[in-house]
Amino acid sequence: MTGTTDGAGTTGTDGLRxxxxxxxxxxxxxxxxxTRALASGGAHAAVLDLAPDCGEEPWTGLTADVADDASVRAxxxxxxxxxxxxxxxxxxAGIGAVGTxxxxxxxxxxxxLDVNVLGIVRTTRAALPHLRRSAHASVVNICSIAATAGLPRRALYSASKGAVASLTLAMAADHVHEGIRVNCVNPGTVDTPWVARLLDAAGDPGAERAVLEARQPMGRLVTAEEVAAAVVYLAGPASASVTGTALAVxxxxxxxxxxxxxR
Incomplete structure (x- = not known):
């Protein structure tokens, strides 16, 4: 898979190899x-999850709870x-919440807040000694449109993602002189299992889906693969001059x- 060439001579996902x-x-x-996009670009990947379930996928799965510091460090x-x-x-890693x-x-x-915000703190904190030894150190946080737009019945979730946006900027400032870049991606409503569960719980799932699609100007939900493509860009050497940035998808x-x- 070939991407555009950056100033340092690396190309798109080729730079992940x-x-x-x-x-x-x-x-x-x-x-x-x-994870799939990173691995497809040649990166060696490890997943931390409560249930990593990698199956035949070409990456390492490790069980961890981002709400538990000892689990994360190990x-x-x-x-x-x-x-x-x-x-x-x-x-x-993150969890949702619905309500005012x-x-x-x-x-x-x-x-x-423990999962969505402190989970980032725990994981990055544990990884920093290794990132400091890397010539291509990059941290990408998954934030949300909820950090920048007032969405109904998302008070708690929005507060957590607003914290992620601010944390990203602070981390970028703290570690820029160590050669560690920190950015975030702000997805809109993504067609994920969590959104599917919300739709299933609605009185009229079809009508609710239409509402979610209509509030995004392109008229459809974002795909997980589109978010992944943005993460891959920010993670790799092709974005070597990008830090402290929020990329909206x-x-x-x-x-x-x-x-x-x-009409």
Missing amino acids: GLRALVTGGGSGIGRAV AVEEAAARLGGIDIVVNS VEDNPDEQWHRV DGGMAGLRPRPAA
């Missing part, structure tokens, strides 16, 4: 698509040992205000 990548939440959804060290180091960390600020109890707030939802289609 031989790099060592760690992906949290790589057992399903966006994380699995990211899994990161095992991944580094198996891969021979770590060049790329993709923080994709009235609806979610304190326990759920603690749980979502949202069908134009963040910035476009198109006129309604003529």
